[in-house]
Structure formats: C-alpha cells, structure tokens
Amino acid sequence: xxxxxxxxxxxxxxxxxxxxxxxxxxxxxxxxxxxxxxxxxxxxxxxxxxxxxxxxxxxxxxxxxxxxxxxxxxxxxxxxxxxxxxxxxxxxxxxxxxxxxxxxxxxxxxxxxxxxxxxxxxxxxxxxxxxxxxxxxxxxxxxxxxxxxxxxxxxxxxxxxxxxxxxxxxxxxxxxxxxxxxxxxxxxxxxxxxxxxxxxxxxxxxxxxxxxxxxxxxxxxxxxxxxxxxxxxxxxxxxxxxxxxxxxxxxxxxxxxxxxxxxxxxxxxxxxxxxxxxxxxxxxxxxxxxxxxxxxxxxxxxxxxxxxxxxxxxxxxxxxxxxxxxxxxxxxxxxxxxxxxxxxxxxxxxxxxxxxxxxxxxxxxxxxxxxxxxxxxxxxxxxxxxxxxxxxxxxxxxxxxxxxxxxxxxxxxxxxxxxxxxxxxxxxxxxxxxxxxxxxxxxxxxxxxxxxxxxxxxxxxxxxxxxxxx
Ligand code: 9WN
Numbered sequence: 197x198x199x200x201x202x203x204x205x206x207x208x209x210x211x212x213x214x215x216x217x218x219x220x221x222x223x224x225x226x227x228x229x230x231x232x233x234x235x236x237x238x239x240x241x242x243x244x245x246x247x248x249x250x251x252x253x254x255x256x257x258x259x260x261x262x263x264x265x266x267x268x269x270x271x272x273x274x275x276x277x278x279x280x281x282x283x284x285x286x287x288x289x290x291x292x293x294x295x296x297x298x299x300x301x302x303x304x305x306x307x308x309x310x311x312x313x314x315x316x317x318x319x320x321x322x323x324x325x326x327x328x329x330x331x332x333x334x335x336x337x338x339x340x341x342x343x344x345x346x347x348x349x350x351x352x353x354x355x356x357x358x359x360x361x362x363x364x365x366x367x368x369x370x371x372x373x374x375x376x377x378x379x380x381x382x383x384x385x386x387x388x389x390x391x392x393x394x395x396x397x398x399x400x401x402x403x404x405x406x407x408x409x410x411x412x413x414x415x416x417x418x419x420x421x422x423x424x425x426x427x428x429x430x431x432x433x434x435x436x437x438x439x440x441x442x443x444x445x446x447x448x449x450x451x452x453x454x455x456x457x458x459x460x461x462x463x464x465x466x467x468x469x470x471x472x473x474x475x476x477x478x479x480x481x482x483x484x485x486x487x488x489x490x491x492x493x494x495x496x497x498x499x500x501x502x503x504x505x506x507x508x509x510x511x512x513x514x515x516x517x518x519x520x521x522x523x524x525x526x527x528x529x530x531x532x533x534x535x536x537x538x539x540x541x542x543x544x545x546x547x548x549x550x551x552x553x554x555x556x557x558x559x560x561x562x563x564x565x566x567x568x569x570x571x572x573x574x575x576x577x578x579x580x581x582x583x584x585x586x587x588x589x590x591x592x593x594x595x596x597x598x599x600x601x602x603x604x605x606x607x608x609x610x611x612x613x614x615x616x617x618x619x620x621x622x623x624x625x626x627x628x629x630x631x632x633x634x635x636x637x638x639x640x641x642x643x644x645x646x647x648x649x650x651x652x653x654x655x656x657x658x659x660x661x662x663x664x665x666x
Contacts, residue, residue, distance in 0.1 A: 252631025274309015
C-alpha cells in the first residue's frame with residue numbers, strides 16, 4: 197500500500213531516527229490485513245497487540261490502523277469473545293505452539309459461534325480495542341465516516357463488552373474474570389503462581405514448545421508453567437470453551453478490568469458519535485469502577501491486587517497490573533494519589549529507574565529478565581504514562597515519556613527491557629514497542645481530545661487532562 201504518511205514527520209535528528217526505525221518495524225511486520233507482533237516468535241495476529249499497534253499505526257496510515265482492528269474483530273465468535281490469536285493459514289503449524297490444530301476453534305467452538313473459516317485460539321486478551329478504535333477514529337474522523345469504520349466496529353465492540361461483563365463475571369461481583377494466565381496478557385506474572393499451583397501440568401513430552409526456537413529459555417516461562425498453561429487450555433477446549441463448565445483457574449485482574457473500564461468510556465464516545473445514547477455505557481463504566489475498588493483495592497499495599505476466585509481472596513503478589521487502574525477516569529482521587537506514591541516508591545521506581553518494572557523490584561520472585569516477572573514492557577509504561585497525565589501528574593508523565601522514547605529505539609524496539617539497566621530482552625523489532633514509541637513521539641501533535649458530551653471529569657486536580665477515553 198502506498199498511502200501518504202498522515203502525521204508530520206519529526207525534524208529533530210534523534211526523533212527522526214526513532215520515527216524511521218519505528219516505521220520500519222511497522223512496515224516490515226504488516227501482512228496485508230493485519231500485523232504480526234514479531235515474525236519469528238509471534239507469527240500470527242494477537243488481540244491486544246493489534247489494539248496497541250493500531251494506536252501507533254494511525255500515525256503512518258489510518259487506513260491500515262482501521263484495517264488492523266477490522267481484521268481482528270472479523271474473527272469474533274458468536275458469543276462475543278474476541279480471540280487472543282487469529283491464525284494465519286499460510287504459517288506452518290510448527291511455527292507457533294499452541295497451534296490451530298491444538299485449539300480446533302472451528303469445531304470445538306462451533307456451538308459458541310466460532311468462525312467456520314478462520315482458525316483462532318479459544319481464550320481472550322485484555323479489552324483495549326474500543327479505546328484503540330476511538331483513538332484511530334479521532335485521528336481522522338472524516339476518513340472514518342467515509343469508510344463506515346465506527347459503524348462496523350460498534351456492534352462488535354458492544355458484543356465483546358457484553359461477553360466480558362456477562363458470561364465472564366464469574367465471581368458475581370461485577371468484574372470480568374480471566375480463565376487462563378494468557379488472557380491477562382501478562383502471562384508469566386508471579387501473581388499467577390498461587391492460582392496455578394492447583395493445576396496439574398500436562399507431561400512435557402506431550403507437546404513441543406516453539407518459543408524456545410526464538411527466545412532464550414531464561415527469558416521465557418519454565419516448562420512447569422508451560423505444562424500448566426497447556427493443561428488449562430486443553431480442559432477449556434474439551435469443555436467446548438464453555439465458561440459455565442467447572443474452571444480450575446479464574447482470577448479477576450486489575451489491569452484487564454481497568455482496560456475494560458477505559459474501553460467502556462470509549463464505547464460511550466463511539467456510541468454517541470452518530471447521536472446514540474452514551475448513558476448505558478457510562479453507567480456500566482461507573483459500576484465496573486465501583487466493583488474494581490471494592491473487590492481489588494488493597495489500602496495496605498497501596499495498589500490493586502488480583503482476586504483468586506477459587507478461594508475468593510486477594511493474591512498478595514504485587515504486579516504492575518495493580519498500577520494500571522491509574523488509567524481509569526473515575527478513580528477516587530485518594531486511590532489515584534496512593535497509586536502514584538506506590539509507583540514512585542522503592543518497589544516500582546517511577547522517576548528513578550528508566551522504566552517501571554512489571555513486578556515489585558523487592559518481591560521474592562522478581563526476575564529482571566524473565567518475561568512478566570520483572571522486565572519493563574512498553575505497553576504497560578504507555579498505559580501508566582496516560583494514567584499519570586489523566587490524573588494531572590504531568591511532570592511524572594513527562595519523566596516517563598522521555599526514557600520510553602530513548603529506550604524504545606536504543607533497545608532495537610525490544611519486547612521488554614531490564615528495568616534497572618534498560619538492556620534489551622525478549623525478541624527485537626517487536627511491534628507494539630515501535631507503535632507506542634511512534635505514538636508518544638507524535639503525541640504533542642495529536643488533535644485535542646473532544647470536549648462536549650463527556651461525563652463529569654474524574655480527575656479533580658488542577659491541570660488534570662480533560663476526562664476523555666482518549
Ligand atoms: C501468548 C504477543 C503476545 C502478547 C502477550 C505476551 C506473549 C504469548 C506467548 O506474546 O504471549 O499469548 O507465546 O508468550 O505475553 O502479552 O500479547 O506479543
């Protein structure tokens with residue numbers, strides 16, 4: 197495709213280098229209708245990756261950004277779930293495990309309306325999609341209207357949120373639950389160690405890990421954890437992907453729920469755009485926010501924690517997922533302030549370390565290299581940067597933006613970095629690192645957020661960004 201660039205290319209030399217490098221990654225990983233997170237390690241389309249990718253891709257090609265989200269949501273199941281992987285039939289089965297012949301979505305998910313001609317996984321990932329859709333729309337509303345972008349996406353996003361808040365309210369307390377660690381996106385977090393300990397791993401000889409062909413084993417999950425992931429996915433598949441079947445893993449995660457709330461606000465904007473009623477979505481966002489604080493806030497820890505629905509108790513592990521609710525517009529001010537204090541403290545080092553780690557630096561399970569057990573990820577830092585701005589912490593947000601821009605390029609757009617040294621870890625030329633770097637770079641030139649029609653701002657501090665899903 198040869199669409200013109202849609203945002204001004206920066207002129208400062210370092211910015212230009214970063215811009216070009218990020219654009220190269222985005223162009224190389226584009227597959228015609230969607231983007232792969234990384235051609236070697238992750239050679240298919242991933243759900244929350246696509247949302248982050250679309251947010252960055254809009255700066256290069258709004259059409260491609262729209263297409264990214266359209267392609268993903270075409271694979272939506274009849275019950276509303278947006279699968280975590282949409283498989284590319286041209287990629288050999290051995291290139292990634294669990295592969296389409298493991299998930300068997302078109303057969304095992306048939307009763308739930310899995311697509312007949314597209315193979316997908318059967319689990320989901322965090323709902324960043326409505327937020328991404330709104331940001332992509334806002335970037336070029338005229339093109340969006342001409343292409344009927346929001347009309348196409350709106351019913352799919354509404355069905356997705358209905359699924360998450362309906363079938364997936366497994367705890368009955370008004371939050372959505374994940375049934376597999378991979379659904380939370382932070383797959384290997386120490387927060388799963390407790391709930392996962394009840395899961396019997398499948399024998400290591402019963403499958404072949406493809407990830408170790410591309411990644412160092414010290415940076416990837418252990419075989420024991422992998423065996424447990426496979427057991428959970430096998431059992432879910434064999435139960436026809438029914439959420440009503442007995443589940444041995446069910447957890448309410450603060451990052452997933454915070455993203456759902458931010459996306460519900462975005463869905464209100466998406467609904468109101470052609471004159472629809474935003475109120476039901478705003479009411480749902482408010483209910484979710486209340487439930488988030490009631491069920492997952494820990495005043496003792498000064499952050500949100502996961503709730504393990506098996507024993508119905510909070511998991512003591514302090515993961516960066518517990519800081520992400522800073523992104524929620526309606527968060528009580530004292531909660532937002534406490535979260536920022538926790539982020540700036542010795543556990544997460546905001547303002548002293550280059551980037552915020554994915555796990556408590558002082559936690560007994562902290563590992564600076566193994567994915568989600570300590571390394572810093574650019575998507576989580578991007579979400580925190582937005583949250584800081586939303587609640588008026590502009591200095592802290594600027595202080596995070598600068599090292600993010602520096603380390604995104606310096607690390608070769610690494611999947612993650614050591615939070616203390618910023619040394620690259622995981623795969624390189626990772627798409628969301630490039631996409632979100634581009635987005636941060638372009639941020640000052642973004643159109644101002646919409647004003648009218650938005651509900652009362654949650655951010656009460658002078659200088660707080662106007663409340664918007666954007
Ligand atoms: C399993 C694609 C995905 C991300 C996840 C990240 C990693 C996959 C894996 O890569 O998970 O979904 O094989 O390790 O944990 O957040 O979406 O980039």
